[in-house]
Amino acid sequence: MPTAPRKKVLVFRELPPDQLERIRAVHDVTVANPRKPEQLSRFDEALPSAHGLIGSSYPVDADLLARAASLEVISSVSVGVDNYALPALRERGILLCHTPGVLTETTADTIFALIMATSRRLVELALHVREGRWDRNIGEDLYGWDVHGKTLGIIGFGRIGQAVARRAALGFNMRVLYSGRRDAEAPGLEGKATRVTMEALLAGSDIVVLTLPLTEDTRGLIGRSELQAMKPGAILVNGARGAIVQEDALLDALNAGQLRAAGLDVFASEPLPLASPLRLHPRITALPHIGSATHETRHGMAELATTNLLQALAGERPTALYPLG
Numbered sequence: 061m062p063t064a065p066r067k068k069v070l071v072f073r074e075l076p077p078d079q080l081e082r083i084r085a086v087h088d089v090t091v092a093n094p095r096k097p098e099q100l101s102r103f104d105e106a107l108p109s110a111h112g113l114i115g116s117s118y119p120v121d122a123d124l125l126a127r128a129a130s131l132e133v134i135s136s137v138s139v140g141v142d143n144y145a146l147p148a149l150r151e152r153g154i155l156l157c158h159t160p161g162v163l164t165e166t167t168a169d170t171i172f173a174l175i176m177a178t179s180r181r182l183v184e185l186a187l188h189v190r191e192g193r194w195d196r197n198i199g200e201d202l203y204g205w206d207v208h209g210k211t212l213g214i215i216g217f218g219r220i221g222q223a224v225a226r227r228a229a230l231g232f233n234m235r236v237l238y239s240g241r242r243d244a245e246a247p248g249l250e251g252k253a254t255r256v257t258m259e260a261l262l263a264g265s266d267i268v269v270l271t272l273p274l275t276e277d278t279r280g281l282i283g284r285s286e287l288q289a290m291k292p293g294a295i296l297v298n299g300a301r302g303a304i305v306q307e308d309a310l311l312d313a314l315n316a317g318q319l320r321a322a323g324l325d326v327f328a329s330e331p332l333p334l335a336s337p338l339r340l341h342p343r344i345t346a347l348p349h350i351g352s353a354t355h356e357t358r359h360g361m362a363e364l365a366t367t368n369l370l371q372a373l374a375g376e377r378p379t380a381l382y383p384l385g
């Protein structure tokens with residue numbers, strides 16, 4: 061039987077050794093992280109002849125694609141695809157694969173951790189102990205806010221949004237509202253989540269969670285008027301993408317006391333610049349984009365991304381092909 065021709069694969073992020081080995085067994089691999097200055101020339105050299113790319117958050121814009129003349133497939137180790145030039149991929153007939161599902165529960169855990177941390181002031185109070193300020197029983201000024209029994213509003217009621225909702229409704233007796241174009245079939249949540257308009261969600265929720273993709277329609281979706289439409293003293297948790305929220309408006313809402321707190325895993329600019337006023341704000345709990353960052357889940361994502369790539373290069377339909385339309 062003739063053996064399939066070896067193709068060229070450019071891996072431009074970290075990939076676990078067992079997954080690299082799966083690719084090396086059938087293709088020629090160059091590992092080059094374009095964010096590492098010492099690897100940039102290797103990346104530039106390998107790009108024009110690469111048939112497959114494995115990446116994640118590094119932006120793949122039309123200029124980069126124009127240099128990738130042989131490209132057949134990009135396999136992203138992420139579910140979000142906002143950093144890829146989708147129209148250029150569509151035009152060139154390049155396949156895009158991603159990693160839905162395998163990170164859903166872990167990302168929902170992270171978002172729930174942010175709900176708990178902001179409501180119960182966990183980071184602030186842990187610092188209180190660590191910095192030796194716990195010299196008597198704490199007073200009302202350091203009390204938190206109950207999570208159980210509150211109303212949770214979810215904007216983006218897909219895989220992750222529904223996983224957050226299950227935690228809230230089944231574990232914390234919360235009322236769940238969501239906004240969306242249609243009623244969602246949400247397994248495990250029958251009768252426990254209500255679709256409302258975004259206006260009703262903002263006005264009626266104690267905690268608003270963002271779990272929707274960043275697209276041209278959702279960029280800047282949460283601005284001054286949306287924040288003002290939220291319940292006074294509510295909490296905003298962003299587990300989706302930073303650019304969905306207008307960060308200057310968020311700071312103003314926190315400083316004016318309109319919002320109680322914000323929990324942010326994602327930022328418009330990442331890594332968050334040292335000078336960002338979001339970094340040290342006392343009522344922001346900021347995480348370094350760790351939604352899916354556990355050993356098990358990151359390995360599962362790498363495995364699915366590798367499978368997608370190998371399937372596409374073999375001319376098979378990848379398990380998780382992103383629909384480019």
Ligand SMILES: NC(=O)C1=CN([C@@H]2O[C@H](COP(=O)(O)OP(=O)(O)OC[C@H]3O[C@@H](n4cnc5c(N)ncnc54)[C@H](OP(=O)(O)O)[C@@H]3O)[C@@H](O)[C@H]2O)C=CC1
Nearest residue numbers: 140167216217218219220239271272273299300325351352
């Ligand atoms: N913080 C982190 O580390 C992580 C962040 N993410 C982010 O979470 C996002 C969601 O992932 P996942 O749940 O798997 O994706 P899904 O596609 O399953 O869910 C997204 C949902 O958002 C809805 N939606 C889209 N636009 C709007 C809108 N304007 N208003 C209300 N709802 C909207 C979609 O509805 P419809 O189907 O009708 O379009 C869909 O139900 C990813 O795109 C990624 O950006 C993901 C993983 C980890």
Ligand SMILES: O=CC(=O)O
Nearest residue numbers: 137138139140351
């Ligand atoms: O942000 C992470 C992703 O998988 O998307």
